[in-house]
Amino acid sequence: MEEACAGFTRFDFCQILDATENFSEKMIIGWGGFGRVYKGQLPGGLNVAIKRADEHAAMVEVNSELQLAKLQHANVIRLLGWCIHGKERILVYEFMQNGSLDRYLCDRRKGPLLHWSRRFKIITGLTEGIVYLHKHSMFWLVHRDLKPHNVLLDCNMIPKIADFGSARALSSDVAEERTSRVVGTSGYKAPEYASRGVYSLKTYVFSFGVLVLVIISGRKNTILDKRGDTVGDLVRDAWRTWKDQRLHELVDPLLGERYEAAEITRCAQVALLCSQEDPADRPTMTDVAAMLNSENISSPMEPKQPAALIHGCADIDTTSTYVGRSSRTIDIMITSSAPVSTTVRIILDPEV
Incomplete structure (x- = not known):
């Protein structure tokens, strides 16, 4: 762990205790891939997020988080430092003032703060972050648990992808790996991963597609396992409304009519392409970025019916x-x- 964190600040355990008021429950702001997350304040007044590994956390989960040490992007959470004290394994991150995206999507009082222009910027920001993880970082990273809870918002509502405890690195951009330990959240897991443990960069693309539909609609994506469901009710409803040119019915009611219909259509179509059941039908995130930046999506790029x-x-x-x-x-x-x-x-x- 110390080698992986070389070049980052090493915090003394006493500093961590002071910052979190001895890991007080009132300082807990969330749960990450391998432990609790506390809000803390360093002596200089800087607010930070302090992630404390659970005793049962597998070392592979901690090491996955440490891959962040090699990642530097405006839309990826930034690691500031670390601490090892006996069995304690602690990581210190920049603090996101506005918390997680799900707090806005699930809270009808905060929801109106997410007007369409902000939602669109969150979608494009996440796209840029994932393109970086897939193409420009030192390895090809699959998050495996991309969802609103793991998208954090800074003071300017800029999104940051967080919680890499479940992430895995691939040997190439076309590699497929298989695992017997399927993690992640129902509704966001790609069919091939949920059923067979197969994951690739296209697995990440599926989760992104569902996430975009959630941002547009403010709804959850429920999987009906007993009925052979593979993609979820939100994906099916989105496809129907897109096909029938009724996308206004999909839009979060909190937005009213204050949105750009053309942008909603473009984002929904791209999201449906990303959430195709067959990974071979999904675009790459580089293609996604190009489509979101284009005024028109060519007609052959039509999502198949679930x-x-x-x-x-x-x-x-x-x-x-x-x-x-x-x-x-x-x-x-x-x-x-x-x-x-x-x-x-x-x-x-x-x-x-």
């Missing part, structure tokens, strides 16, 4: 097929006016 739900799907008398290219499986769901639907999975190349 797969139908089992039992009572809204799309009657249809057959929907999803081909999972990375797993070489084909899921065929047959729905009709009858009360029973049938799902058939053909495995082309069984996993070992």
Whole structure:
């Protein structure tokens, strides 16, 4: 840990105790990937966020956080220093005055402060941060738990991607890895990751797509597992309103009519492209940045309809097929006016 933090301030444990009032519960401002986060004030008056690792935290989670030491971007939380004292492992970050994005999306009193221009700047800021993590940093980083709670806002409402305790580095921008320990939050996990533990940069793209839809709508994305759901109700509703040119119905009511319809349309379409079930259909974050900066998205870039739900799907008398290219499986769901639907999975190349 000390080697990974070389070049950053090493804080004395007594400084940490003073800053947090001996880790007082009233100083807790949140929970990170491997421990509690406290607000603290250093002797010079600087407010900081102090993350204290739980005793049971795996060292790999701490090391994942330490990868931040190598990251420097306006939209990525900045590590200031660290402290080791016995079993205590502590990281010190810049403090974000406006807290996490979810506090605004979930609080109807604070929600109006997130007018559309701010939401749009948050979306574009997150895009730039992820492009950096995917392309310009020293490695290809997959966050694995991108959600409103892990997007922090500074005094100017500039977004910062935070909590890298679950992050993993890839060997290349096209690499796929598999894990038996699936982490993250329901509603934001890509289908291939939630079901098979497969993750890549495209897994991050899916989470970003859902996050953008949440920012537009102020809604949560609920996964209906018992009905074979893979993307969530928000993604399906967003696709329907986009297809029927009714996106005004998706917009957070707190925005009223105070938004740019063209920007909403562009952001929603990009978000739907990002949240495609097949990772091969999702754009790269570099493509996302280009599309968000363009006035028009070319017509061929149209998101596919999400797969139908089992039992009572809204799309009657249809057959929907999803081909999972990375797993070489084909899921065929047959729905009709009858009360029973049938799902058939053909495995082309069984996993070992």
